[in-house]
Amino acid sequence: MSMHLSSWILLLVSASVLTCTCISNAASDNAGGFSFKDSFDLTGAEDHFRTSPDGQVWYLSLDKKAGCGFQTRDRYRFGWFSMKLRLVGGDSAGVVTAYYMCSDLGAAPDRDELDFEFLGNRSGQPYTIQTNVYKGGVGGREMRHQLWFDPTEDFHTYSILWNQHQIVFFVDRVPIRVYKDNGKPNNFFPNEKPMYMLSSIWNADDWATRGGLEKTNWTIAPFVSSYKDFNADGCKWEDPFPKCVSTTGQNWWDQYEAWALTDSQQEDSKWVWRNMVFYDYCKDNERYPKLPEECSL
Numbered sequence: 001m002s003m004h005l006s007s008w009i010l011l012l013v014s015a016s017v018l019t020c021t022c023i024s025n026a027a028s029d030n031a032g033g034f035s036f037k038d039s040f041d042l043t044g045a046e047d048h049f050r051t052s053p054d055g056q057v058w059y060l061s062l063d064k065k066a067g068c069g070f071q072t073r074d075r076y077r078f079g080w081f082s083m084k085l086r087l088v089g090g091d092s093a094g095v096v097t098a099y100y101m102c103s104d105l106g107a108a109p110d111r112d113e114l115d116f117e118f119l120g121n122r123s124g125q126p127y128t129i130q131t132n133v134y135k136g137g138v139g140g141r142e143m144r145h146q147l148w149f150d151p152t153e154d155f156h157t158y159s160i161l162w163n164q165h166q167i168v169f170f171v172d173r174v175p176i177r178v179y180k181d182n183g184k185p186n187n188f189f190p191n192e193k194p195m196y197m198l199s200s201i202w203n204a205d206d207w208a209t210r211g212g213l214e215k216t217n218w219t220i221a222p223f224v225s226s227y228k229d230f231n232a233d234g235c236k237w238e239d240p241f242p243k244c245v246s247t248t249g250q251n252w253w254d255q256y257e258a259w260a261l262t263d264s265q266q267e268d269s270k271w272v273w274r275n276m277v278f279y280d281y282c283k284d285n286e287r288y289p290k291l292p293e294e295c296s297l
Contacts, residue, residue, distance in 0.1 A: 036058055036070070036230075037055075039074075039230065040070040040072055040073065040230075041071055042068070042069070043068070043069040043070060043071055044066060044067050044069050045065070045067065045068050048060065048062070048063070048066055048067065048222070049061075049070070056229075057227070058070070058226070058228065059224050059225070059227075060097075060200070060201045060224065060227070061201070061222040061223065062201045062202060062221065062222060062224075064218045064221060067200060067201050067203065068200065068201060069200030069201070069202075070198070070200075071105060071197070072197040072198070074196075074232075074236050075194035075195060075196050075237040076101075076194055076196075076197075076232060076235055076237060077193070077195070077234070077235050077237055078162050078163050078164070078191075078253065079233055079234015079235055079253050080161050080162075080231070080234060080252075080253045081159060081197055081231070081232050081233075082170075082230075082231045083099060083157070083159075083199070083227055083230045083231070084155040084157050084227065084228050084229045085097070085118075085151070085155065085156065085225060085226065086152065086154060086155045086156075087118050087151045087152050087225055088152065088223045088224060089152035090220065091123045091220060092120025092121060092127075093120050093122050093205065093208075093209040093215065093217065094120060094203055094204060094205025094208055094209050094215055094216030094217075095202075095203065095204075095205075095216060096118065096120065096201070097118040097120075097200075098117050098200050098201075098202070099118075099198075099199045100113060100115040100116060100197075100198055101113065101160060101162070101195040101197055101198070102114075102195055102198055103190075103193035103195045110137045111134060111136075111137055111193075112134055112135050112136070113132070113190070113195075114131075114133060114134075114160055114162065114190070115132040115133070116129065116131060116160075116169065117129070117130040117131075119208045119209060120208065120209060120223075121209055121214070122209070126146045126147065126150075127146070127147060127151055127152075128145070128146065129144070129145045129146070129147060129171070129176070130142055130145075131143050131145075131169045131177050133188070135188050135190045140281060141179075141281055141292070142279065142281050143277060143279060143280050144277070144278055144279035145176055145177075145272065145277050147276070148276065155226070155228060156172050157170070157173070158170070158171055159173070161253060162253075163254055163259065164254075165180065165181060165259040166178055166179065166180045166181065166182065166260065167179040167180075168261070174268050174272065175261060175265050176272050178261060179294075182260070184296075186294045187293060187294070188292065194237035197230075199227065201223065201225050233251075234253070281295075282295035
């Protein structure tokens with residue numbers, strides 16, 4: 001970097017205040033009346049889930065016996081989806097915390113999926129955040145970033161904006177990845193299937209940390225990730241299909257301003273690309289001698 005990291009962060013945060021006027025006016029990070037009891041079902045070992053006394057913070061734990069997760073009861077097709085997470089602290093090598101959208105419960109072979117995956121590391125090393133896109137059961141669209149803060153010290157907001165024109169992954173309202181379907185058509189753009197919101201904590205020490213070289217230290221288990229303030233401002237699916245699945249402009253996330261990044265958001269995105277991205281499948285010619293078609297977009 002040409003400037004000290006703290007100076008870059010100050011500039012980035014200042015820009016982000018201007019960046020997100022449209023989003024912040026339209027979608028709140030507040031849970032907005034969502035409760036775990038009313039909105040989610042548990043998956044995995046139920047005794048590995050607990051809540052704060054007021055029920056507002058949820059904890060998922062992983063030990064050598066089992067992990068845990070949750071999923072929304074409703075499905076959505078397009079919208080704004082966010083949650084605040086605090087990741088496993090200390091030595092988290094081999095541990096993956098996943099927060100994602102998926103069209104099917106279970107690893108269905110033809111699923112669509114939008115992923116945040118947080119890859120743990122040895123103490124003192126930065127977390128890796130991996131995003132991925134699946135369509136029809138095919139993935140392989142990974143990007144990997146580092147973060148400009150320690151995600152284990154406090155809660156931070158992780159959000160997905162999904163409409164007919166773009167999918168944007170946000171961290172604290174900063175766009176870290178944009179996956180577009182405007183201009184030239186993107187044939188690998190998931191836009192047909194409604195999706196659930198899910199999260200889980202699980203062991204992936206065969207690949208997650210340094211390609212599987214660093215194994216999970218079970219002597220310090222359980223590993224705990226924390227959640228609060230789920231928000232879904234989207235088109236709730238109702239069979240055979242709801243009116244809002246088509247482009248109507250009635251919802252803020254479906255309006256013209258949400259079809260592309262603003263100028264300020266583009267500046268934030270460029271900063272992330274220059275300083276935080278260390279893997280992009282579209283630049284991996286060894287893995288893809290012929291790059292996927294959407295890379296040319």
